[in-house]
Amino acid sequence: MKNILLLCHDDSGQEARFQAGLDLARALQGHLTCLDVVVPPPAMVNDCFGAIVAGEMTADAMTLEGQNRARLTARLARDDVQWEWIDTRGNLEPALADAAALADVIVLNREFDDYPLPDMATIVGDLLVGSGKPVLAVPAQATRFDIGRALIAWDGSPASAAALRAAVPLLKLAEQVTLLEVTDGGVAAPAEDAASYLSRHDVHAEVVRTAGDASATIIAHASSGRFDYLVMGGFGHRRFVERMFGGVTKSLLAHSPIPLFLAH
């Protein structure tokens, strides 16, 4: 994991993403690709006034992004992380998808409410499925990304396995790794298989099993203060009805107090 794609855009989640991107790049001795996206205003009335207003709004957006860029690049220059800056215009999702081809991980927020941008949970979901790359979704209030204590939510599904495999470079840097198997139905592959796989990569995990509702249990563990981030499959289908629309993933994206490392 070396190539980190960081969304740079002036919004309420920027600081948290930026800090996480920096912390991640330092920990991995990786490279930060700062993708600065100027989002055009939503479609306006199709008359000459609409066109003028749209033009002004884009100019405003570009000024804001220019200021954002100046602030962030000044901070990057003081740090000793390798980085590059890419400017692009368009909606967030397609801009990120295009830039993601050679990314090893994409840093986003798990939620934020800035109108008129689309819901971040939707962007995360679409990117996970569309780009096939892992996403680090950080809470908007996060001030740092610590890598010491990892929690892995395991249900034996292909998405769970994909997240585990993608997270290995990070897990190798952890001091403590916990595999949480929530047995509210039968898992396709037991947590011991995951632990064996990890041990071949020199990562030693302890297995914890609990029963009960998956979302509630995982959120409880994530909120316990004992873990720095959570690894889980994003929008994997496990149980036909309940999980069909990624209920557990949506729930964690809405409520997790710690960053989420997701893969599909």
Place this chain on the structure above:
Amino acid sequence: MKDLLVLMHHDHGQEARLGAALALTRALGAHLTCIDVAIVPELVTDYVTSGGEALLRDDEERSEHENRARMLPRLIQADVPYEWVDRTGDLADCLVEAAGLTDLIIVNRDLSGGAFPDMYQLTGDLLMRARCPLLAISRDTKDFQPAGHALVAWDGSPGAAAALRAAMPMLRLARHVTLLTVEMDRMKLMPERAASYCGRHGVQPVIRHHILRRESIGEAVAARASVLGADYVVMGGYGHHPVREALFGGVTRHLLRNSPVPLLLAHPH
């Protein structure tokens, strides 16, 4: 890349598969899971043929039982961390199910002449359904050199990017890496970006551009692989849904049938 899966089955490609798998396991310091599949295809049965299906299954299982007796001592002697697993059923299904936490699956690229099992079809199925790259070995491959010269066939597509990322643990071992481009028009990701990406992972490739004369892209890649002495080719594979007639795109198809060296294939998910 620490968890490898190799198909064991009494067929013409087994020797090559096992040889390559062992070489790679040693080079990567990995663990090898040998999955022996008694292949029982899904047959449409009626009361006339159902007896036949049971007979086929018994034969296959007996044959694989014998295979295991022959091959297990070779694994013990090879002195690598390994595990032997027996399965019966549809070949692709068994492999996909076993490959949940696998980093690489070793199969053959094509056992031509209508040989059983159909490795060409299997490669397509696995590429679409498994979530890890495949190493597709020629049946004649002896002495596979995992740490030799890797040729990355780069066309700037998401498939090529996926293959490059998946291959990185092997590329880090390689003595030499060539990034080969053939057609540059409308290329989404230029080879220089691929080379920077490699650089961040500690790999320094050499970029070579080949100008097509009268050959197809597939023929050009195969020829360059020979001429440059590559030990394997890395490329994006586009497997299609089994219902579609063409299993692969033209370049992949050509190389699966004709590559002088093993292919490391991945699919962008």
